Amino acid sequence: MNLRLTCAAVAVVALVWVSAPIAAQNSTRSGQAPSAKGAAVRQSLPQKIDEEYTKRIKQNLQDPRISTELVDHLPASDTVPSPLKFLGRAVGTPGELTYAKDISRYYEALAKAAPARAKYWKVGTTEEGRDIVLLAIADEATIKALDQYRNMLGELTDPRKTTEARAQQLLHTAKPIYYAISGMHSPETGGPEMLIELAYRLIVEETPFIQNIRHNVITLITPVIEVDGREKQVDTYYFNKKRAPGDARLPLMYWGKYVQHDNNRDGMGQFLKLTQTVTKETLEWHPTVIHDLHEAQTYLYSSTGTGPYNNEIDPIVVSEWWTLAQNDVMEMTKRGVPGVWTYGFYDGWVPNYMFFIAHSHNSIGRFYEVQSYGPDNYEVRPGATVTSKEWFRPNPPLPLIKWGPRNNTNIQQSALLFSLSHVAKNKELYLENYWMKNKRAVDKGKNGPTHAWVIPATQRRKADAADAVNELRLQGLEVSRAAAAFKAGGLDVKPGDYIVRGDQPFRTLADMYFAIQNYPPQNPSPYDDTGWTFQYMRDIRILPVGDKAILDQPMTLLTADAKAPGGVEGSGPSTALGAGSVTLVVDHTADNNLVTFRFKNKDVKMMAAEDDFELGGHKFRAGAIIVPNADRAKLEPVLKDLGLSAWAVAAAPSVKTHDLDIPRIGYVHSWSRTQDEGWVRAALDTFGVPYMYFADQKLKDGNLRSKYDVIIFPHVGGSAQSQVNGPPMTGNSPLPYRKTAETPNLGYVDQSDDIRGGMGLQGLLELAKFVQEGGTLITEGSTTTIFPEYAITSGISIEEPARLFVRGSILRGKITDKKSPIAYGYDQAELPVYFNQAPVFNVASGFGGGRGGGGRGGAPGENPNAGFGQNVTPNAVPLRIQPFEPQPAEATPTAGRGERPQADEAAAFRQLAQQAGFAIPEGRARVVMQFPANANEMLLSGTLSGGEALANRALAVDEPLGKGHVVMFALRPFWRWQSQGTYTLGFNAIMNWNDLDAGKAPAGGRGTATQPQR
């Protein structure tokens, strides 16, 4: 690159200035920007360079091309400690990582040393009790009036309260807030390191470039948002460094308490503390931009995405993405830095990422994906799909480059500084856009077509509806309650019904969540889920209102959590008869709190009705909980608190019942992957279901039935075989995951002296024995495939249809066996379910079920998504110019289907099973839910192609085995704190664990599996 400014040249020409002391400036009224003239007359003197630090920057940089004049030096300061002074090393030093607690200490020290330009405070606490912190940086006048600047953005947020005249004034006086976040994905280590240096530079440096940023933008930084994961990551890095060559290296086992990478899929569910913290800060500060720093691309990807973009996003945002990204690409390309690009990664569709919190609040969310920090030096040799020159990648990454942590620091710090500078220079544009977006959102409510949404308060799942309202309120959506009965459109609104007004700024959030998604498969392959419709996932009613008059109806804004009406109803005998003679019948409404009620009162005898019945004019669904001789005084407050309704009667209804015996629950995880199971834990923890948590290795210890009644084994991922075998037994020494003096942050949530090896065949045998002896095993997602693939169960086969394409969609599930305890409480024939490509169950229909297409469709090795998806790197595979001489034909690659147990491994297992003395019986699986027969009826939200392969395939199966049961969910009942509508399927299986045969059709009838009930 001939025109590139060399690093050395840049260093020579770099103009570094220091401004005169602040006291010399004209004092400005707080809240008002000092005039540009005032800034211009500032006396400027050259600023001293920190020679030692600058020397290290040069030493550590692996390739001089990855630098700009912004980051090739560090300014010196007499008062503010540099990272080298404070932490003992320069940012970008190979072989070193910094703990979050030390980054926080440094930020605190920065604010202490430069209180006029920086402010530090704690903004949250993680699940494991660590602090989440924030540093604000701006010039002296701005920091002094920080609250006033925050309030100005608050005014621009709400056109209902702010006049146009006032807004026009604010566009000149307010300052955009740029909120940089990093350290969410703990193995992506460079963002937090870079932000150490960026904070110092923003506070100390006196170039006009940095002064302009300080003067016109308020920079907020949370350097590590997943604090728990960062500390574990640093421990893990240093632990591995000391391992002998050839020994297995420890992967980062847990990040936060619950999930790993999915901590960036919590934007809608907002279960995790880190997401809640960013939302809280967003609602308080109204950041103009939220910028999240990641590491997964070569060398720096600045987000725009390939599309399709989220339908509900204000179109202005799309232009803002592009403007900001193009500015990054242009400025870096101008300086000859290769490999800065946009577009060809990620789509922009699903709002479950953290930075989408900005979009649902009319701000701008964006992210970088940077070449990994390391922290050890390495070489990068990307393939042609990365190095080809494309329209979105005018100066592509090189075929080979020496990389290291300083490269990572340089490239992302430079780009981020160019972004800050761009927003500083164009602050009025971004403030105006923000104001416009808020105005347009409010206008949408006035102009329609959707003026409001009504969430009936007394709907069947009233407790879950109240929960949903509260979660929406936490995200900033205003919810009101109808103060009187009225008609809106065709809808009868009752007093107390929840109303989401459409004429509020954050209605964007309601639009995003409540919309139905339509993702044609011809689009680029989706990056994540394609369907998320809030009310479908939660199985609650949220009704759009197209009648503008609703806005004038009497309603009051909710100012505290909503609570569903609950308690004891009905005309049955009440207190007059005294405690001990009342029977309480608790309606099973599929509300998730029902399981809480059961486990909160575990010493109270409770029974479940096995049929629908009517009592005192009220229709009860099977599963209604009957509490004989109830202590009403004790139970009524609990019911009230949980928003559940019970009826008091003199005698138990004449319906068949079974006892709800409290199970001892074991919960199995795999050391192969701790990513997904946390969402199941999240649901159990929140709804008060206790369990013993242990690794699958421990299954080998046996005697499971004596310890547990229920074992929950959530999705791990991978084939049945890989799930049984676990992490490979590589290396000569054990691979411990333990809390030690050297690894104080490890050993949480679970520990092991050696994480290698999984349950193995021995553990699998013990698991099968557990079921044979009367235990209930609950599996979901990938773990459902283990028993069928090892032929432990006989009624189900796992299919891998080649032409099926369904990526995180909401599909129609038919409840085919309403008498199964798993379906208790659901009074409808159909339920929206989350489904993501696999597993596909075929339940053998030995009784003339007549299911079609049992085999594996499509050619082996065929890409399920072949023919779909836009090729975003068309030049990566150049046209083949035919040579004059004919070429030999190339063999067609045959990728083959997924790994499965080898025939000899399955045989070995059967032998083991025989030795253990049990035969695999001919099972009679009970299909509780299944897909519709007609593919055209399946898709509710998201994407689907080749749905024929799902016709009549089972979604929830209860297979008897010996004295016990295996419950298998192809749908994911506990998906990412979003699928609350299906939690109860799992909770029902837990509560009714030893009565799952209730309501089962007599043997030979086979009716329940295939005949829809209505």
Ligand SMILES: [Zn+2]
């Ligand atoms: Zn990431």
